[in-house]
Amino acid sequence: MLKVIGVRFKKAGKIYYFAPQELNINKFDYVIVETARGIEFGQCVVGVKGIDEEEIISPLKNVLRVADKSDIEKHKENKAKESEALRICEQKILEHKLDMKLIDVEYTFDNNKVIFYFTADGRVDFRELVKDLATIFKTRIELRQIGVRDEAKMIGGLGPCGRPLCCSTFLGDFASVSIKMAKEQNLSLNPTKISGICGRLMCCLNYEQSTYEDIRKRLPKVGSIVDTPDGNGEVIQNNIVKENVKVRLKRGEEEILEIYKIEEVDLIEGSYEDIVDEKDVRLEIENPEDKKLIKQLIKEK
Numbered sequence: 001m002l003k004v005i006g007v008r009f010k011k012a013g014k015i016y017y018f019a020p021q022e023l024n025i026n027k028f029d030y031v032i033v034e035t036a037r038g039i040e041f042g043q044c045v046v047g048v049k050g051i052d053e054e055e056i057i058s059p060l061k062n063v064l065r066v067a068d069k070s071d072i073e074k075h076k077e078n079k080a081k082e083s084e085a086l087r088i089c090e091q092k093i094l095e096h097k098l099d100m101k102l103i104d105v106e107y108t109f110d111n112n113k114v115i116f117y118f119t120a121d122g123r124v125d126f127r128e129l130v131k132d133l134a135t136i137f138k139t140r141i142e143l144r145q146i147g148v149r150d151e152a153k154m155i156g157g158l159g160p161c162g163r164p165l166c167c168s169t170f171l172g173d174f175a176s177v178s179i180k181m182a183k184e185q186n187l188s189l190n191p192t193k194i195s196g197i198c199g200r201l202m203c204c205l206n207y208e209q210s211t212y213e214d215i216r217k218r219l220p221k222v223g224s225i226v227d228t229p230d231g232n233g234e235v236i237q238n239n240i241v242k243e244n245v246k247v248r249l250k251r252g253e254e255e256i257l258e259i260y261k262i263e264e265v266d267l268i269e270g271s272y273e274d275i276v277d278e279k280d281v282r283l284e285i286e287n288p289e290d291k292k293l294i295k296q297l298i299k300e301k
Helices: 069-095 127-137 148-155 179-184 209-217 278-283 288-299
Strands: 002-008 015-018 030-035 038-051 063-066 101-107 113-119 140-145 225-228 231-239 244-251 254-261 266-269
Touching (some): 015 030, 015 038, 030 069, 038 069, 069 101, 069 113, 069 127, 101 148, 113 127, 113 148, 179 209, 225 244
Parallel strands (some): 113 140
Antiparallel strands (some): 002 015, 002 038, 030 038, 225 266, 231 244, 244 254
16 A cells, blocks of 8 residues: 555646655645655645555555645746746737637746647647747646647636536536437437537536436336336326336226336336437437537547
């Protein structure tokens, strides 16, 4: 077992493990750590704990020290310089007529590198831009292209639900999300209804997916024959959220409809809902524009 602490460098950023050595580090303390990018300033969000060596992907870096007042002041100075660096870089992008959108700027703690994050539709030749920026800032320059989900995470905003974006407030990593999840949760396949402001599938589709999967394994499909407390009947409708089925029964010459909890019925003939095939999802979309958008969403995992 290795002793580690979890450090986060940005709000809602990914948590990285570091070796605390013999330092007395408490949760929420600010720390100075050694990373592949150089010396960085972060916050301990996971206190000292033991972890198996197999869970460590790369060589474990050390915590250099607990941040003191001077370290915190230096970090604040770096954050203050970022807005000016953003303005300068935007101006240089216009001068070089580059088809790219600048999103964020980040100084490493030791000022050994300035990282500029941008989005672009394709590859961008920014060699001359890097030369100009290196001349101005007199340090190493890195331009890093990011995706639209990372852009939303960095900028923030309000989601369709009216709350701040999950990715910018508490999600450390982006979970894999597929179009099948929307179908399995009986949501509208209208791209505008299931996409976040980044234009990709909403991360929250993943939150209750395991619950929906479990229910669907026990939910008879429409058309199946089931045994109920009132006799055999045909399922004509099911409700995943309420976990019940509507069954058509015969009483003499009369047909009646009854609703039962899925625990009250047993499958005689037919099948359970189970998982959705993506082919079925595509077949139900008729609008050409929606087809195009859904195709893009399907590619985005």
